[in-house]
Amino acid sequence: MSEGIFSRYAPLAWERDLRVLPIEPGDKRPAKEISGWPGYLAAIPGAEIKTAWLSRYASNGWGVLLGSKIAPDHQLVALDIDDDRLVKPTLAVLGINPEDPSYCAKRGMKGLTVFMRAPKKGFKSTVIEGAEPLGNIDVLGAGKETVMPPSIHPDTGKPYENLGTTLLEADLALLPELTKKQVKLLKVVFGSPHVPTLMRGELTHIAGLEFAAQLVSAGASDQEAEALVRALLPVDYKGDSLKELPEWLSSARDKGYDQREGRGPSLAQAVMEVAVAGCVELFNDGDRNGYASVAAESGVVTYRVNSEGFKTWVRYQAHKALDRPVGAGPLLEAIAGIEAMALFDGASYVVNNRVAGDDEIVEIDLGTSDGRTVVIVGGGWRVSQEPRSKFARGSGYSALPEPVGGGKLSDLQELLGLSMENFLLVIAFIINALKPGGPFFILLVEGEQGSGKSFICEIIKRILDPNKAGRLRLPDNERDLMIQAKEYRHLNFDNASGMKAEMSDALCALATGGGIAVRKLYTDGDLHVMSFARPFVLNGISGYVNRPDLMERAIPLKLPALPENTRKTEAELLAAFEAILPGLLGVLYDAVSAALRNLASVEPPRHLRMADAARWIKAAEPALSLEGELIGSITEAQNEFVLERINDDPLVMKLRGLAVRRALEGKEGPFVGYVADLFTAFGEASKGLPPTPSRLSHTLKRLRPAMEKAGVTVEFLPRDRAGQKVRVTVDRSRLEPTFEQD
Incomplete structure (x- = not known):
């Protein structure tokens, strides 16, 4: 965080009688040591507290406590708009012109926060919820705080920026006033399901007609309605909605919409x-x-x-x-x-998505209009007209064909053009994904352009959980990930690239059945827990996964480029796939039946981290005449994948280099010493290495199982007063290439 932000801006704010607080680094909340911070709204801290804050939090960011008195009967409030699409229409409702000197706002990663004044009596913070897929607007008053420029945004790593006149320069008594009517109108506007249609600028006639009636019911004037609709429509909109709007408004008033609020x-x-x-x-x-x-x-x-x-x-x-x-x-x-x-x-x-059941029965929703399901037990499978389980269908839910017997797995292998090694991995993943509950292996598909990875992943999606949203982008945060998991049984993330540690951890949780707890609304303390276990596929060119905990939950699939003279069009391949799909489903459901029949008598493959998932696959192998082959292919692929990644890890390379240096200096045997000594022995910091001894200790613990496969053994010895000791042993047989380089 930039030096001196709080120490520079807090005194300026105090001079204006604004209540400010230091911000916790890497967060948006006040410094964690400051308890009861809403109480500072009542009065500016005394000289002693000011001095302490300016010393301790000099380099922190700064935030403003909303509700500060800025006129005899008014307080400082803010509208936090979390969706870029809502900015222009919100300003239209508020009657704010960004060119006006009274315009005072700031921006972080998205949307906008605009500062206003509101009556001190009767004003409450609230949330204006946007209709799907729009975001929300938080109306913030007393007891809320907001981070101010040039503090650093925790997600972007860049400073917040001021828009218009800054809060420290504005005439606060002349800020635009936020009225109850405006808040009410904002709720009507952004809660309306017709607003997304108007924003798209397509099929706007019916949407505009009904939206006009809503505006009239909310008390909007013709001028307000015209400004708002103009702000909602796309810049390049060429339709007639603006021309027709006066007639729509007049018609709504003729029908009494301006007098029938509450009669609906x-x-x-x-x-x-x-x-x-x-x-x-x-x-x-x-x-x-x-x-x-x-x-x-x-x-x-x-x-x-x-x-x-x-x-x-x-x-x-x-x-x-x-x-x-x-x-x-x-x-x-x-x-x-x-x-x-x-x-x-x-x-x-219990409400299920596509697959339901337990260790004795599996039921699969075909997604047909008559609600048919496939019921699978240890003795076989059948199509049922009366579902035993509760299934819900999300957006884009598509139907599976009715399965038939007599299909062949080799038809799928031929269609996808996979080697036997890779085909076994695909089948292992599909069988595991048909298990009614987690844990699930993650299918990681890597291949250069032209390897057919996206098509293979889409075919897997069509086998397991067909949906109009066949290919998804990996979301930016765990909340969006869990929302997608709620909607889809199987997720297919296409063209994955660099992945943050937090997302890697969230994907591990999704594979094994973890979840998150979030506040339902900004203004209350209600927690909403989202917890799911889902099978999913990630595909990308290479190197998008590098954390061992995710690797050990994965089935890695590496695809070579397809010879150009053997390629078929996607339309040809999909037509061929639809022809073999009913028989293919029959074979796979036979395997699920075998898994149910054999599960109790099968010993889990304990050498794999995902032993429960592997046990299900192992129990299904006899039905496919693949005893031992599916589990063996997963084991071999995982070992190769982990070794390849860990051999390229900067820490492993550094530990091997240290072993070489010690050997050249005549120091035989393992390194034994404190973690801090090991950190010092590395010499100058370099890219990819832990930046501190404590981070080094954490990384050694996290990578220890994977490093052992690469011949680097880390043992944590008993801790003493001086710190944590470790013993690092490097397999000397793997050091020859390093000796030659030196």
């Missing part, structure tokens, strides 16, 4: 009653998610109550029963009521 629930109640009458069952998963089962052809289909699929079903049922279209407002009110019934009146069940 009658229609919402009617929609709710129609929908509930058409549901087979309302229930929940015990984790605050409501579900509805509805009749479909000759079966039953289950939806999450908040899903687009269920909303479409409700619209259709209401249209049939009420003989009128249902707008967004009544629909959302009806959905909220149905969800409450599912959560508080419905039973709780």
Whole structure:
């Protein structure tokens, strides 16, 4: 963090009677040593505390406590807009011109935070939730703080920047005023499902018509509505919505929308009653998610109550029963009521995504409109019209064909053009992925351009969990990862590249069944826990995985480039795949049946870290006439992969180099000493090495199992008062290349 940020800016803020706090390095919260920090809103710290803070936190960033009094009856507030797409329309609602001298804002990684004033009485912090896929706006008042420029953003490593007049220069009493009407209008605007449609600039007529009615109900004037819609539409929009808007607004007022706020629930109640009458069952998963089962052809289909699929079903049922279209407002009110019934009146069940079961039975949702499933037991499999388990279908959910007997795995090998070694690894992963619960091996696919890696991964996805979102980008954070895991049973991450340690840890947790706990809303203390175990594939050119804990959970697949004269078009390959898929599913489900039949009598392959996952694969091998081959191929591929990565690790190379140097100096035997001594023995710091003795100790512990495979053994000896001792032994037979280089 830059030197002197807090010591420079805090005194300037105190002079303006603003309440400020030092920020914890690498975070957005106040320094962790400062407890009860919201209490500093009541008064600026005394001289003694100021002096202590300026000394101790001189180089920290600084943050402003919102709620500071800036006029006799007004306080300093802020709108934290976390989505770039919301900035322009938000400023339009607020009537703020970025060219105006009163404009005062700052920016971090995305969106914008704009400073305003609000009445001290009756103002509360709140969250304005954006309709999917938009972000939220946090309205921040007393008791909240925000990090100020030029503090360093913890995610980007770059300074926050000021926009417009800075907070230390602005006439605070002239900041734009935030009114209750504006907050209400913002909630209407960004909670509307029609806003994303207007932002795309496609099929805007119906969306614009209904959105205009919402604006009229919220009390927006024609000028406010015009400015807002103009801000929402794309810059290059060439449609007629702006021309038609006055007529839409006039029509909404003629229909009484400007006087019927609060009269909507009658229609919402009617929609709710129609929908509930058409549901087979309302229930929940015990984790605050409501579900509805509805009749479909000759079966039953289950939806999450908040899903687009269920909303479409409700619209259709209401249209049939009420003989009128249902707008967004009544629909959302009806959905909220149905969800409450599912959560508080419905039973709780385990809700599954595509695959359900235990060690005795596996059930697979085919995704068909009649709700058929495949039921697999130790004696075989059958297609059932009556699901035994509760399945929910997320966005883009697609159907599998009905499986048939008589298929051949060799058809898939021929289609994909894989060597036997690589094909065994693919089959091992697919069999493991059909296990009803984790842990799951991770399939890591590496290959240069033209190796067909993306196509192979998509075929695996189509076998396990077909979805319109066949290829995903690896998300930036664990929260988004868990949201994707909630939506999809199998995840296919395409073109992975450099991976942060935090994401590597999150992927390990996803493979074995970990989760995260996050606050549901910025303004409350409610925690929402997301925990899933999912099979998934990562593909990339090379080198995107380098942490041993992820390597040891993986099935690594290395693909050579395909000869150009043997390539077929993707359309040809997909047509051939669809032809063999029913028989291929039959073979794979035979293997799952064998796994269920043999699981209790099979000893786990304890030499593999993922022993439970490997046990399932081993139990399935007899059905494929591959006894020992699948587990053997995983073991061999893992050993080669870990050795290749660990041999190139800077720490391993440094330890080997140290052993060479000691041998040349006549020092035989292992290195024995404190971690700090080992760190010093490395000499000058170099790229890739731990920067401190404590980090070196942590890295040695983390890499120890992998380094042992490379002939570098690390033993941690008893700690004494001087520190932690280690013994490092290097296999001398692997040092010859290093001797030659020296």
